[in-house]
Amino acid sequence: FLIKKRFYIHLGLSIILTVILFFIVLQFIKIYSNHGDTYVLPDFSGKTLAEIEDDRYDQLYEFIVIDSIFDTHNPKGSVVIQNPPAGSVVKQYRKVYVTLVAYSTEKVEMPDLIDLSLRQAVNSLRSKGLVVNQLQYVEDFAGNAILEQLYDGEVIEEGSIIEKGSGIDLVVGLGQGHYAPIPFLVGLKLTDAIDAINKASFNVGNVYFLDGEDPEHDRVYRQRPAWDVSGQLFKGNTMNISLRSDLDFDFDALIQELKPDTMYFSDTTKIIKPEF
Structure with missing residues (x-):
């Protein structure tokens, strides 16, 4: 009888301990997973991790950086991609994987531009993410050929590593013709206008944004010197441009107004003095 009684006591205690242990484990899991507590994940695009911490989001989620990319349109160190995406319903302490804008600037190799035509050189620079800083024309029989390539005032060799952008x-030969036709720029986006100016043998002067800066919609509204069917300018001179947004302006009508029929030709040549 005593043995049976002791057995039942031990059995009862074991059951009670098992129930208590199960309850403790259940509570621990509930606390750890915040059972029932869900949040709508905000959009962290454009924010740095420091800004995210300032907003105390690091107390709700765990942020893990999985990659970095080069991006000139967003602040360095800011979030450009997040997973799960904004608007997702998640639990507290959910891991949020983010891709940031790299703090360093992307590096590229300097191409060999010597003996290329000016047009070829501009295209080659653009393909590498580089730009023309200034065209310097010198007396040389090789008209519009690249004689030297300089970076920060010093000759730069092919293969040298420099920052993108x-x-x-470019030191360019004048050849026999010291003048070049003025390009028609109205309606072009900024990057295309800069390319057109450089390829036409001129430098970019002042750039004015009349409606604020918006790379997607800004187009050339005015150019100085103005385009003329027979107008020419000394090679290496500067051209100034003003830009407006195509959201608020009818560029097609302006182009039709400013540019005559392409079948019209003039036998006279006008030398245009630059306007500043």
């Missing part, structure tokens, strides 16, 4: 000075 850097400006390169």
